[in-house]
């Protein structure tokens with residue numbers, strides 16, 4: 099005898115279609131025009147910032163930079179669903195979420211400009227810094243959620259990972275722990291279809307990345323990652339459940355990486371230009387702007403004003419970044435141990451003695 | 460003969476072995492269509508197909524572990540880890556399996572794989588892209604660690620590593636990937652994996668170094684030469700196991716030893732060189748051994764990274780101080 103012992107399905111949520119038409123019930127937060135406008139404003143600011151950061155890199159004023167172009171809805175959707183006291187464990191390109199939480203653009207620039215002080219940001223002080231080793235942050239988020247659970251706090255942890263990152267062991271380990279321990283957290287897989295040059299079909303044979311949570315026994319949803327209303331609605335629901343003790347959610351946000359992987363990458367080497375052109379039709383700013391216009395909340399004049407305001411804010415951030423002098427060489431030795439061991443003190447003196455001797459040359 | 464860079468030496472060796480030996484498979488993240496983020500595998504997938512030059516899912520433990528499996532079954536996998544900073548999930552496979560397989564099966568199974576990774580600082584890269592942790596692998600019994608410092612040695616040592624029946628961690632100093640060109644003939648001639656290279660003969664002091672630091676060290680040696688100080692510079696090249704004979708012979712002649720490396724000082728490979736010279740050559744030494752190394756700090760982000768890397772002046776001063784002792 100054979101019988102079906104378990105069955106699963108993955109739901110996909112879209113609130114606004116690419117034309118900005120409402121295709122689901124309007125989520126509660128979206129009834130408040132101020133919320134909608136702040137989300138749209140931040141998405142626009144993120145994009146303005148992104149263009150500027152790429153220019154800074156191209157002109158030698160910034161190191162390698164990971165663009166967030168095309169991810170604005172996913173990132174702002176996540177950030178706006180979180181509370182300050184929640185804990186964010188990002189990867190490396192979620193500026194929209196971080197700016198919402200209070201990280202400054204000048205701090206983003208400092209990080210990619212090769213200065214640790216970017217990680218000492220003014221967003222929530224308990225948030226984790228950027229995380230370059232793929233998937234390792236998922237375990238930190240699980241640990242953070244465990245801390246909240248053990249202390250009986252109504253706080254959640256949120257972590258973000260890419261489609262490529264879902265191939266790493268650490269991702270599955272974190273999912274499994276979150277399921278086994280009913281951790282108050284949300285995993286967001288930002289599926290932008292590419293992991294540098296590797297397309298999704300070489301990462302996995304699964305139909306969705308959302309379903310990767312099924313084997314861990316956690317709730318799984320997929321959302322249109324270019325639809326900021328869908329991302330925020332699904333995130334709010336996931337976090338409300340987590341706070342209510344109902345455990346973790348894995349949310350897959352389907353979007354597209356409109357930029358090169360980073361400024362060190364040249365995507366034309368591996369990705370057809372038609373694919374990118376098509377993806378632009380679904381880009382996230384377009385549909386929310388159309389929706390706002392259809393509701394009489396937005397017009398060309400406001401758009402123009404916003405773009406000018408964003409440019410000014412970004413310019414001010416760039417100025418602040420460029421005016422931040424390099425740390426002294428002794429800073430290398432600060433914060434290594436709670437108390438500096440003697441051996442380090444000796445090395446510190448050597449480093450100071452040789453400061454500017456052009457190591458490496 | 461083509462004039463090629465260090466990274467082209469890597470590509471040439473990979474192509475040579477892919478052509479000659481159908482057991483060889485190159486695999487890793489972005490090594491296929493993209494040709495590797497540094498272009499080390501450029502053109503190889505087009506030439507040899509997606510089964511010989513394979514884009515894998517993004518998982519380093521998997522990359523190393525599947526390579527152990529392939530190698531044990533008679534293939535010659537050459538996995539690439541995109542940056543040394545992401546090699547750590549692979550460490551488990553290297554120490555728990557690659558280095559032990561032959562020993563624990565009493566020779567029944569072997570693990571002829573070459574785990575390649577670019578390493579080291581100085582290219583203005585983001586966080587986790589600039590460390591030098593070769594000592595970690597040198598500490599693994601049964602694993603060879605090889606670091607080329609020139610196009611010729613990249614080609615010859617990689618050929619040798621691929622043909623070697625032992626697992627090899629092949630670390631490529633990315634700061635000098637494109638620094639200098641040499642004429643290298645694609646003749647399939649491997650270099651030995653058990654000798655170090657005397658880059659420059661001298662009589663007053665021996666400087667042992669490897670990887671990108673060979674360049675600063677050679678500059679320091681040339682500057683010292685102007686001042687009448689004659690340095691012998693040795694490129695360790697095979698970090699584990701080490702050819703101590705060449706080093707001991709040199710120290711016997713010069714009586715002075717300076718070790719230069721980019722990695723942190725504490726338990727660096729320099730400590731092993733110093734300890735062995737102390738054990739076997741202490742009566743030849745006229746002065747204490749000196750080490751010029753990276754500091755025992757986290758590798759700083761790039762605004763400070765050049766302050767971290769040993770400079771020509773630090774190396775030259777260390778030689779002068781050793782001579783004054």
Ligand SMILES: Cc1ncc(C[n+]2csc(CCOP(=O)(O)OP(=O)(O)O)c2C)c(N)n1
Nearest residue numbers: 230231232260261262263292293294488545
């Ligand atoms: C453990 C680890 N391996 C490799 C890398 C190099 N790397 C950086 S980003 C990236 C691709 C990531 O793709 P994905 O997870 O889809 O995220 P995306 O960049 O597309 O947002 C790779 C391979 C890394 N940072 N960490």
Ligand SMILES: [Mg+2]
Nearest residue numbers: 260261292293
């Ligand atoms: Mg991706």
